[in-house]
Amino acid sequence: MALLDVSDLHVAYGAIKALQGITFTIGEGEIVTLIGANGAGKSTSLRTISGLLRPVQGSVCFRGVDLTRMSVDKIVKLGISQVPEGRQIFPKLTVRENLEMGAFTRRDRNEINDSMERVFSSFPRLKERLHQLGGTLSGGEQQMLAIGRGLMSRPTLLLLDEPSMGLAPILVEEIFSIISQINSEGVSILLVEQNAAMALSVAHRGYVLETGKVALQGDASALLANPQVQEAYLGEG
Amino acid sequence: MRLTWLRTPLRIIAWMVYAALSLVIVYGVYRLIQFKGATYFFQALLDGLRLGFVYALIALGYTMVYGIVRLINFAHCDVFMVGAFSSYYAITSYGWGIVPAIILAMVVCIVLNIAIERMAYKPLRNAPRITALISAIGVSFFLEYFTALRFVFGADFLTYKRPFDVVVWNVLGLSISNITVIIVAVTLALLALLLYIINRTKVGKAMRATSQDATAARLMGIDIDRIITLTFGIGAALAGAAGVLYAIAFPQIWTFMGIMPGLKAFIAAVLGGIGNIAGAVLGSLLMGEIEVLTVSFVPFGSRIRDLVAFLVLIIVFLVKPTGILGEPQVEKV
Ligand SMILES: Nc1ncnc2c1ncn2[C@@H]1O[C@H](COP(=O)(O)OP(=O)(O)OP(=O)(O)O)[C@@H](O)[C@H]1O
Ligand SMILES: [Mg+2]
Numbered sequence: 001m002a003l004l005d006v007s008d009l010h011v012a013y014g015a016i017k018a019l020q021g022i023t024f025t026i027g028e029g030e031i032v033t034l035i036g037a038n039g040a041g042k043s044t045s046l047r048t049i050s051g052l053l054r055p056v057q058g059s060v061c062f063r064g065v066d067l068t069r070m071s072v073d074k075i076v077k078l079g080i081s082q083v084p085e086g087r088q089i090f091p092k093l094t095v096r097e098n099l100e101m102g103a104f105t106r107r108d109r110n111e112i113n114d115s116m117e118r119v120f121s122s123f124p125r126l127k128e129r130l131h132q133l134g135g136t137l138s139g140g141e142q143q144m145l146a147i148g149r150g151l152m153s154r155p156t157l158l159l160l161d162e163p164s165m166g167l168a169p170i171l172v173e174e175i176f177s178i179i180s181q182i183n184s185e186g187v188s189i190l191l192v193e194q195n196a197a198m199a200l201s202v203a204h205r206g207y208v209l210e211t212g213k214v215a216l217q218g219d220a221s222a223l224l225a226n227p228q229v230q231e232a233y234l235g236e237g
Numbered sequence: 238m239r240l241t242w243l244r245t246p247l248r249i250i251a252w253m254v255y256a257a258l259s260l261v262i263v264y265g266v267y268r269l270i271q272f273k274g275a276t277y278f279f280q281a282l283l284d285g286l287r288l289g290f291v292y293a294l295i296a297l298g299y300t301m302v303y304g305i306v307r308l309i310n311f312a313h314c315d316v317f318m319v320g321a322f323s324s325y326y327a328i329t330s331y332g333w334g335i336v337p338a339i340i341l342a343m344v345v346c347i348v349l350n351i352a353i354e355r356m357a358y359k360p361l362r363n364a365p366r367i368t369a370l371i372s373a374i375g376v377s378f379f380l381e382y383f384t385a386l387r388f389v390f391g392a393d394f395l396t397y398k399r400p401f402d403v404v405v406w407n408v409l410g411l412s413i414s415n416i417t418v419i420i421v422a423v424t425l426a427l428l429a430l431l432l433y434i435i436n437r438t439k440v441g442k443a444m445r446a447t448s449q450d451a452t453a454a455r456l457m458g459i460d461i462d463r464i465i466t467l468t469f470g471i472g473a474a475l476a477g478a479a480g481v482l483y484a485i486a487f488p489q490i491w492t493f494m495g496i497m498p499g500l501k502a503f504i505a506a507v508l509g510g511i512g513n514i515a516g517a518v519l520g521s522l523l524m525g526e527i528e529v530l531t532v533s534f535v536p537f538g539s540r541i542r543d544l545v546a547f548l549v550l551i552i553v554f555l556v557k558p559t560g561i562l563g564e565p566q567v568e569k570v
Contacts, residue, residue: 050456076458088453090446101446104439105458153458 001064003028003188004049004080004157009058011041011048018044020212021058026157026190031183033191033199033220035233036209042192043085045209046159049190050082051075062157077105081155085162085192087146091135095126098134098145102152112152119148122178140171147175151182158182161192176202196233200224208233269534276410281533282526287417287486289525290424294479295502296509296517297431298350298472304448304512305468307366311373312353314499315380316473320346320480321397321490322390328400335400339423339481346477347470354469359462385492397488420482427478428518431471435514444468448512497543501528504550510563519561524549 002025011019019041026032034042047053049060051072060067067075081102090098099119103112120127123144129137134145143163150158160179164172172195180202183189193199200206200220208216208229216229223229270278295317302310320342327333327341357376361369385392404415435441447454447464455461483498484490505524509516524546531545532538553560 052452052455071460072455073458073460076456082456084453084456088450088456090449090453092449093442093446097442097446100439100442101454101457101459104443149457 002026003030003063004190005059005061006045006049007059007061009045009048009060010056011044011053012056013044018212019048019055022207022209022212022214024207024214024217026188029183029186029188030205031179031189031191031203033193033203033206034209035193035196035199035206036215037232038194039211040209041212042209043161044212046082046084046161046190046192049075049159050080073105076153079154079156080159081150081153081157082159083146083150083161083163085165087142089134089137089142089145089149091133093134094131095134095137095145096130098149099126099152102149105153115152115154119151122151122181123148140167140175143167143171143175147178147182151187155187157188157190159190159192162194163191164193164195164198172198196229197224200229269530272534277533280411281529283411283413283417284533285526285529286522287420287525288529289505289522290420291479291483291486292498292502292505292524293518293521294424294427294475294482295498296506296521297514298476299503300506300509300511300514300517301444301468301472303506304514305444305451305465306358306362306369308358308369308373309503310350310353310358310469310472311370312357312376312380313350313472313476314495314502315377315384315492316346316350316353316495317476317480317483317499318490318492318495319349319380319384320477321484321494322384322480322492323477324481324484325395325397325490329398333400335419335481335485338400339478342477342481343474344477346473346480350469350473350476351466354465359465381492381496390492392492394489394491397484397490399485399488416485420486423478423482427475431475431514434471440464440467501543501546504546504553506560508549508553508560510560513560513562516560516562 004026006025007023008021009019009023010017010021022041022045024032024034034045036042044053048055049067051067051070051074055068062075062078062080065078067078090101093101099116100112103115106112125141126144126148129141134142137145147160147163150160163175163179167175176198179189179191191199191203200223203220205218206220206223207214208223216223216226218226224234266278295313298313298316299310302308302313323345324333324338324342327338333341353376357372358369361372384390399416401415405412406414435444443454443459444464444467446457447459447461451461454464480495501524502521505520506517507520508523509518509520527545527549528542532542535541
């Protein structure tokens with residue numbers, strides 16, 4: 001059984017059909033990436049998994065448990081954490097408070113402090129800015145905070161929505177190497193990206209979305225080599 | 238921004254305006270003291286402070302609810318009224334003291350406000366904002382007229398019997414009554430408790446997080462419904478206490494008594510920057526002072542005191558619609 005099983009998912013915003021029957025799986029310990037153009041339905045997929053949106057049809061199962069009727073906070077407690085597009089950190093909470101909010105569903109103070117130390121070992125810069133307000137951080141630091149905050153609930157599955165958005169190339173490299181490292185510590189990852197080359201280079205498998213449908217899928221290396229993918233998403237060919 | 242070069246001169250102009258304003262205020266105070274004497278002036282200032290403290294307790298409920306659900310809870314002023322009435326019955330019928338009466342009023346108001354949220358606002362959470370606003374106005378009318386029925390509170394003015402004798406002390410020429418002491422002490426205690434909850438507790442931080450970004454807060458596993466309930470409850474508790482304090486200061490109560498203080502507290506919240514907790518307190522103290530200084534120094538002041546409150550609202554909307562401590566709001570998509 002896969003860790004996450006998304007099957008025949010249809011999601012609409014009123015009359016706009018954003019997802020028209022997509023199916024994909026994430027295995028235990030995998031990094032899976034969803035790539036696709038603007039408006040393909042990547043963020044919609046993540047929002048539906050997290051319970052922010054309700055599907056019209058289809059199901060999302062996490063370890064065999066159906067999530068489609070579950071509230072967002074229950075889904076977080078089950079072990080799914082989302083780092084949303086555009087970071088959405090709390091601008092007027094300090095870095096520390098932002099991280100504490102990430103651990104909202106947990107109770108044990110010592111364990112929470114352990115998790116915080118682990119976040120600091122991945123992102124030492126956050127430790128230096130512990131008492132600074134989130135809104136005063138640079139874009140890159142905000143992304144680190146958003147990822148760190150997402151890790152504070154100790155998720156089994158981390159959903160990342162365009163972590164490279166608006167970052168300088170060196171920082172993108174850094175963020176992606178941290179994503180690999182987080183994965184190597186046992187967290188499964190669903191990575192949504194515009195930066196297809198980067199995403200496919202760290203992912204095990206990938207799915208290409210086009211206007212709410214899965215157009216292509218396969219091993220990351222196979223997708224990287226696929227002429228269609230190269231032409232449409234890698235700016236080559 | 239292309240107009241960055243404008244920022245420095247604008248800042249200098251702003252500082253000059255602030256400096257000029259401070260001078261005007263200092264000069265005004267000097268003239269007022271000259272006009273009727275220092276004692277009279279400081280007595281007015283003290284009375285203004287006392288009124289401002291009561292407004293602050295009401296204004297916090299408006300501003301906190303607005304911060305979380307972006308709704309002006311028009312029924313808030315009627316919750317305040319119900320607070321005054323519940324303490325009235327506890328005191329006159331059961332001989333309760335002031336502290337138990339305040340606690341009772343707070344509890345009754347918490348229950349009432351949470352019920353209002355459940356029945357009148359929650360079903361409309363995904364409706365256009367104007368719908369919930371209309372619902373709020375409806376609840377407000379309902380509470381005012383329903384409680385005016387004979388078998389509820391009745392339509393008459395009732396004389397509020399304070400559960401203590403009024404004592405007035407003379408301090409440096411100023412008369413300070415135990416009413417003032419109670420109002421200031423209760424307000425400061427409640428403010429301290431509120432600040433502790435908001436800044437130090439996990440649930441308080443979750444409230445702030447929710448007001449800053451509700452979607453992100455949900456993704457943290459924060460149950461927004463609980464936060465909303467809590468916010469309406471805290472706002473109501475403060476309004477309930479305010480109802481009792483207002484009634485011991487102005488001991489005439491009736492079911493429409495909430496409208497004017499409610500409006501002024503709302504204006505105070507807007508003046509301070511709606512959604513901003515420190516702003517609500519600051520705006521309220523200013524409103525209290527403006528009102529009492531108007532009554533004390535302006536000819537026919539007691540007749541135009543309400544007018545002045547609305548004048549403040551109009552000036553805020555013209556000069557700085559986001560209020561003193563408010564920041565320009567970026568409408569979220
Ligand atoms: N709140 C909304 N209301 C209405 N339509 C929406 C809403 N959010 C997204 N959509 C529509 O749903 C479709 C999928 O949007 P989605 O945000 O999932 O795309 P995406 O793949 O994440 O794109 P991007 O790479 O630009 O973030 C788009 O056509 C979009 O216009
Ligand atoms: Mg997106």
